[in-house]
Amino acid sequence: MWVRTGENKLIKAGIVGASGYVGGELLRLLVTHKDVEIKVASSKRHKGEKLARIHPDLYGFTDMKFTGESIFDVLDDLDVVFLALPHGTSIKYVPDLVETGVNVIDMSADFRLKDGSKYVRWYGYEHNYPDLLNKFVYGMPELHREELKNTKYIAVPGCIASSSIYSIAPFLNLDLDNNIINVDAKVGSSGSGSEMDESKVFSERYNSIRAYKPVQHRHTPEIEQELKFASGKDVKIALSAHSVNMVRGILTTSNIYAKTDEINAWQLMRQFYDKEKFVRLIMDKKSNFKYPDPKTVIGSNFVDLGFAIDRYINRVVSFGAIDNMIKGASGNAIQSMNIMYGFKENEGLTMPSLFPV
Ligand SMILES: NC(=O)c1ccc[n+]([C@@H]2O[C@H](COP(=O)([O-])OP(=O)(O)OC[C@H]3O[C@@H](n4cnc5c(N)ncnc54)[C@H](OP(=O)(O)O)[C@@H]3O)[C@@H](O)[C@H]2O)c1
Structure with missing residues (x-):
């Protein structure tokens, strides 16, 4: 085996829903993480089977x-529990986990929204833990780094949400002609998980x-919620999502109706993301990849951002590309965990993307 467990590891982690x-992506990234020992990976369907049978x-x-x-x-032995469960399922575990004192990183939507009343409309269930919603920090390091340093509970953002927020937030500093922002999302098949149904x-x-x-x-x-946090502005998101012929990756194309020019738009992007390690601004007009493309981020924790300016109707067409299972899930989870424990922020995440894929 390449990886020895236990030696010089600072914390012990468990993953629920590990099949x-x-x-699987959490396992892949954590198995070589310098500071984390994976102690437990649970699965009801695959109990007793080797992890590598399901995740080759x-x-x-x-x-x-x-x-x-x-x-x-097995909690006595754990410092942190990752819940990689469907929404509506994590919420059944979290209140008891919090009671035990263990740190919790939830990959589902169950603790992302601060306003609990929204769960009925968007998720079809009543959220009865408003105090816990306040305790969880939205696991997007570029927006919530300081809060992540002082929490035990992280709600990891959704994949389409991540690409949208990253690509729209800098442009909310503009004077908006319209507070509705259209987002078109194109998503690879892994975005809908491994549970089987006929449409897959x-x-x-x-x-x-x-x-x-x-x-x-x-x-x-x-x-x-997060665009309001980032800009103080109330915008409405008109989101349409399409599944496309890829396994991994998301491209979001957002229309922000405001007057600006290229130079100002680049300045807004650069100022907003300043020294962020995992945000890349794509601006090479001679490249085959003039705008962000999921093909160039697959396998990495990068979010690639870029835009085009439409002077005809004064809009910024803003692009975000991520690997849905890394910057859109496990990568942001691990980056947030690194911040929570004071580890090097990019530990376990320094791989470049695969190219070509
Ligand atoms: N896929 C993505 O790109 C992505 C991105 C961001 C966030 N997320 C979120 O991350 C979570 C996991 O997504 P995924 O794509 O990994 O889904 P998935 O492939 O369907 O895996 C979910 C796992 O949870 C376990 N599970 C399902 N129902 C359960 C139940 N009622 N009780 C206990 N365990 C149950 C299953 O394992 P066993 O039956 O073997 O126990 C299953 O392997 C979801 O909340 C999803 O919305 C996904």
Whole structure:
């Protein structure tokens, strides 16, 4: 095995829902993390099987097996628990986990919204833990770094939400002609998880561009919440999401109606992201990749940002590209965890993207 556990590791982690796509990405990134030892990876369906049977990228890295036991049986030994569970499921575990004193990093939407009343409309359930919503910090380091240093609880942003927020936030410093921002999202198939249903069968999915959520996308309220946090402005997000013929990756194209020029727009971007390690501004007009493209971020924790200015109707067309399972999930989770524990912020995340993919 490449990786020895236990030696010189500073904290012990457990992952619940470790058989899923996001759980698998957390395992892949944490297995070589200098400061984290993976102690438990739980799965009901795959209890007793080797992790590498379900996540073959882990062959040669770990001999660990999935445990099916309740995470509560092994908590004594853990510093942090990652919940890689569907929304509506994490909320069943979190109140009891918080009682035990363990740190919690939730990958689902259950603790992202500060206004609990919004869960009924967007997620179809009542959220009865307003105090916990206040305790969780939205795990987007570029916006919440200081809060992340002082929390035990992290709600990791949604994937489409991340790409949208990163690419829109700098432009809210402009005088907006319209407070509605249109977001078109194109998402790879891994964005909808590993649970099987008929619409995911290869012959149905391959070669299709499917408008799977043209209205009422659940990430709408968290995008609005975080843009308000970043800019103080109330904007409305008109989000339409399409699944496209990729496995990984998201491209969001957002229309922000405001008058500006290229120089000012670049300045806004540069000022907003200043020395951020994982934000890249794409501006090479001679490249084949003039604008952000998921193809150039796959496998990395980068978000690529760029824009075009439309003088005809005064709009900024702003692009964001991420790997949905890294900067859109496990990468932001680990970056946030690094900040929470005072580790080097980019520990475990310094890989460049794969190219070509
Ligand atoms: N996929 C993405 O790109 C992405 C990006 C950002 C955020 N997220 C969020 O991250 C979470 C995980 O997503 P995913 O894509 O990894 O989903 P997934 O592939 O479907 O995995 C979810 C895992 O949770 C476990 N699970 C399902 N229902 C459960 C239940 N009722 N009780 C306990 N365990 C249950 C399952 O494992 P066992 O049945 O084996 O126990 C399953 O492997 C979701 O909340 C998702 O919205 C996903």
